[in-house]
Amino acid sequence: MSAKTRYYLEQCIPELDDLVDKKLFTKNEISKIMKKRTDFEHRLNSRGSSTNDYFKYIAYETNVDKLRKKRVERILQSKKTNSISDWSISQRITFIYQRGTNKFPQDLKLWAMYLHYLKTRGSETSYKKIHSVYNQLLKLHPSNIDVWISCAKYEYEVHANFKSCRTIFQNGLRFNGDSAKLWFEYVKFELNFVTKLLNRRKVMGLINEREQALDMQNDEKKNEKDDEGITLPTTGDVMKDKLNELPEADMNMLGSAETNPALRGDIALTVFDLAMETLGKYYINKHKGYYVGSDRDFEKQLNKDAVEFLFETSMDYIRLFDDFEDLDRIYLINHVIQYWRQEHFSINLETDLPEQSLDCVFLDLLLNIRYMTVENMDIDQLQLSVKKYMAYKNKLNPTDMKSLQQKYKEYIKEQFLSEMDKESNPGYRILEMIYNKL
Template identity: 35%
Template sequence: MAETVQYYLEQMVPELEDLERKEIFTKEEIKSIVKKRTNFEYALKRRPAQIIDFLKYIEYEMNLDLLKKKRKNRLGIKGRVTISDYSIKRRIYHIFDRAIIKFAGDVKLWVQYIEYAKNEGDHKMLSKIFGSVLQLHPTNPMFWIMASKYEYEINTNIMSARVFLQRGLRLNHDSHQLWHQYFKLELIYVEKIKARRKILGISNKDDESNDESNDESNVERKDSQNFIEITADDDFLKTKKLELKGLDNLPNLDDDNLLLRGELAKVVYSNAIKAIPNDLSFRKEFIDVCQELSDTNTIQEEIYESILKDFENNPEALSYVAERHVANISDVQSVEFVHAIKNSIDEFQKCIETLPNDEMWYLFSKFLLKYSRMVSEPNLIAFLNKKLLKTYKTASESNLASSQMYLDWINWILEKEESNSNDTIKMKGLLTKATDTWPNSSKLWEKRINITISLNDNEGENDSIDELYKLALKLNPTSLILWDSYISWIFKKFKNGDLKDFELEKLLLVCNKIYDCFYFLFIY
């Protein structure tokens, strides 16, 4: 161990002499550097090795390199490059390499290594790092995405960026991240090409004269390193063959070119939903990607159509598609929003005709309730409230109102500022209807009891608070919510003098037994 440490220290001598000669560090500072590095080197040789020692060593060297650069700038030191100009950076890479040998499975360490090389702008080292990490972690989509982003954003090489994602998808065909990144890459590339064409003022006439040369160059630029075969439907292939290769000349293609209309991204999406066919959230994220970029309405519509086709009996999917009209409108006071929300309502109603179940009705009511609270224009509020009330009543009459829908309905009524005796009677009837329809919903019973208490509805034995609690607990004997509420009610009655000591003791004894049962149920 001592021999290895001594060897590494000897390798530092030329660098330290150069730093002293340039007067960047004093003799005392160099002695301190040697002492620090000696301690770190011995720490790295401990058994077992700990990653924290490597990270501390790397952090020290980074700070030292930063201090060296600041002093060099302050002193105005220029001239030819000497060993001290690159030695610290080379040592940091060496420490990273030594750490990777011992902790090859540590993902965070690899990420730090990549980020350091990126910050240093060392492209050659980055290529080496990506090559190593992708061999050791081929099933981690993050590294394939990082490599692809580096190739496209730093090296501006769309071909290599595609190849990295294709390789990653070959090994991780069910990775959501990789499919979304691949889809986004194609959209970003087309957007960039369109922006470039706009700046250069490239017209269709200019392109027509170059069609023949472009076709030849495309053939020459075909990439032989495709690992995933990306194909589309037969109808599409009859129109234009698309392959994930030879696309560097896209800027010179005409406006009607399929690639510039996002057809390549559509092909990627088509293959993605074949690889992961029954995941609605997976498809929603493609819409999110589209919304980050411009001029993607056509692609979005095709995605929505595919959702309707493949999830025709899924209320969540139908609701998501129906809401698309208002999804991208931020100003709810605009005329555009009024037309959009009407379109969404019409589509919701068609969905209910197609799939008339309780979840579809609930999602429609949830949509109306959400936007009735957001808008401020009186006529629009009145329109949405009227639609919402009709929706609640129709669902209730059809016995398709869920327990959550009843809760939303009750809360919506309570939110209204105006209230009169008719509203109170209607509320009582609604509460009774709700608990009769969903007798095992403890939340509905709790809501009914709390509202009855607030309305001071203690008239009649059947409608008394105690009777309501007894009925609710009989139907929901394991509901902690109701038992907690009942105990609070007991103490409230005792404080008001409506309950005697022995009655309180008797009731609490029963409650304690119930809580003991709950305790054993949760433990065992």
């Protein structure tokens, strides 16, 4: 028996004695437990150990702890105890996970199970303990997007620590600026933050500026002690300046959505703009190879491919905006439309990518009626949409206009006419007249 194995087994003795004293296990059962632990420790300390050995050891200790808890309820009943055996097995499981991740730091499944175990223990696991595990994991796997997202979500979904979550996303993007998924999750977080803030104010009735300021100060004090928990890995100055230019949401949330652009989602839109610029640059650098400056036609085509990729990515953001009913979704989508009215990477949608340009026009046409239903139909907004349609009719070529007309009429028919009762709904005739004029 190695010295390390002997040392770990000796740590079990006080716990096992306590289990016997409480009459939760017999001496014969304790001997079997000790034998099992000896076998597992020999496997873990051997050169040929694998993660599977750690999984089996953890599964065994989990079963022992379940049996212990059942016997506590049955034998001790209402008697409250606070002795070493009440927490030692869970501490051992944590220690086994820790040893496993130290020996197999590249095994993400082991890390995931470790974090899941800590989180499911509730108040038995400290906030700082989970932070320390995330810190270790991020230092070892700074390019793993799912780890950054998991860490950030833990901050704002479990502890509502928005400041720390924002820091995690920004640090993650300094390592992984080319990750469309990470940018998307960051925008989603900012939208969630504003939504929760607005809903909270509705519930609490925060009306004036002073009440809002006091509420924000209380939140900052509440989270001050937690901010020290995350000490993330650092990198060079790539993207650092631009990320630092992002507005500090916590300091710009006074007022209402009408008086404060930040409460309409402008911070998320700022992140969207930065995401488009950064992802486009990464796309071009990744695909340009050895053709830098040597072929203008190739460079033009590469820029077109990059903008086409960005356009498809921006459609994902529009679908994301659809989910946030408490925000001004028309305002958010209009920002994306206006973004594509400008030239990016020397590419203009109207002249260089007509298909994407037509999709953008269709988005603009539906903007006023995108969230309109038969129940909340607004004829004025519908007529505004039709006016846009007529304006585009004079600008587009006949082929594009025919395609746009077909899509627009199909939308009107499917969303409204087919859902309305011709006899009982007075708006049906008006809508039918509008439809026939298209």
